[in-house]
Amino acid sequence: MDGSILVHDLVKTYKGDVKAVRGVSFEVAEGEFFAFLGPNGAGKSTTVQILTTLVKPTSGTIQIGGVNVNEQPERVRWNIGVALQETGIDPVLTGRELIEMQARLFGFTKKKAKERASELLTLVDLNDAAERPCGKYSGGMRRRLDLALTLVHKPKILFLDEPTTGLDPSNRKAIWKEIKRLNKEEGTTIFLTTQYLEEADQLADRISIINEGRIVASGSVEELKRTLGFDAIQLVFHEPEEAERASVVLNDVGENIERSREEVTIYTENGTQLLSELVRMLDEQQLSPKTLNVKPPSLDDVFINVTNKQKERV
């Protein structure tokens, strides 16, 4: 059993022909930090639930650490740690009791379970709250306890489904720091889903962007930005109406154009060459932007671009 993940042509169709995942394939090497990036309802959580034995796939092959999930779900469970989006915690038990119980279920003796609980409570900084019922924990504390529960058996592969959604910046940073450490120092393979581009950019070695049940782009953060081969020209106007008019005028210039209030962003293959023509066209309409700049694409741009292209195809 190693720390790899192999998914081939995964499909999940729910009753009533709802297609949550429409043929997803990817590989994650041992020790790699892989992120699944996508908007709400893209199929991220369904994929995690299938990979972690909670939900059965309609079709496709999945091997976690070389073990087929459908054939030997129990063997898979020994080796993975999973933090789901809705953190389920028994509100009556204390943090310490929950971790000890989790350890017992993973085959620890009573004594070992106690030791492990103390270690983990220190790790996630919950020593002060250890003897309080979890029902009284704050959102951030719950998430930290959940992470501790996930780590009890020192899993080789960690699945984290939107681990920081709804957390304040300091709690988010604390979680980031800990998962980075697990990946770098302990060589834990990490499969993370997120809707935050920043999170994927900061943490992951490799990213797949998923939208409407399909992977629309894959690669390292740098690769993704490069394969896009686009520059983004960003224009900021004084008034939203100006931006509106500008987006109409410039409609034919770039491959893709996005407007939000005073801002217009044009994605084009060669931003610098296009600039003079662009300025001339704006001049003709007596539009003068407040600021104008050309920049290589950010992960946000990649994301917007691939999801837009997909819309056009449909």
Added chain:
Amino acid sequence: MDEQKKGSFLVDTMVFTKRSIITIIRNPLIFIPNLIISLFFLFVYEGGLSGISQLPAFEGANYLAFILPVSIVSAAIGGAGGAGQALVKDLENGYFSRLLLTPSSRLAIVLGPIIAGMLQLLIQTILILVIAYFLGLEVAAGFGGVVVVLLLTLGWGLAFAGYSVGVALRTKNAQSAQAGTFVFFPLIFLSTTFVPYELIEAGWLKIAATINPTTYLFEAMRSVFIDGWEPWPLVRGFLVIALLCAITITFSAVSASKAVSSD
């Protein structure tokens, strides 16, 4: 790590049972109302109705011994229903998924709350019997009779726990599971609850009492309290309970396997 990789059904069941017991002890509201209602039945019916045991159909039986099974059985239903309620809570707050992600035995996850419910029920029944003893209860079949009553109650509780767990795992929400416990009323009251079969007036109630499995449970318990060792009521009582357990436990096992492997 490898020596840890042996899942143990017994350890898992113990861990889940211990957890359920802790939950029950920390939430006295889970069992106190149920116990009070059962004692209320005992006191009110004994206080208000004991005069009717002068009727010849009672054949000189003490009304306390006659009404006591009603109190015991109603307490048992409450205790056993708690197993389903506990699972619904786990399903609703998402802790159930966390348990499914451990390599623990799936059966143990469901069995833990059931065993804890049985223990709760056993303690409640003993408490009710002790109170009845101080009210003047005499058991015709002696100490062995008390053991028989406890066994009957446990069997009945197990059957009802199977039902409540099945409903919980199928509906996965507290309101529906709560609604499911309303079978309590027909089970307890459409029977020889207050008077012997011969004294039931309405024809439909006679039919209902004949169909109702609780009737055979009441009769079996009453036989050891009032008459001593009589084989037929006991055989019938245990047979009915065995049949009920077979049905409801199959129902809960099927529901459980559906709930733990979602398609």
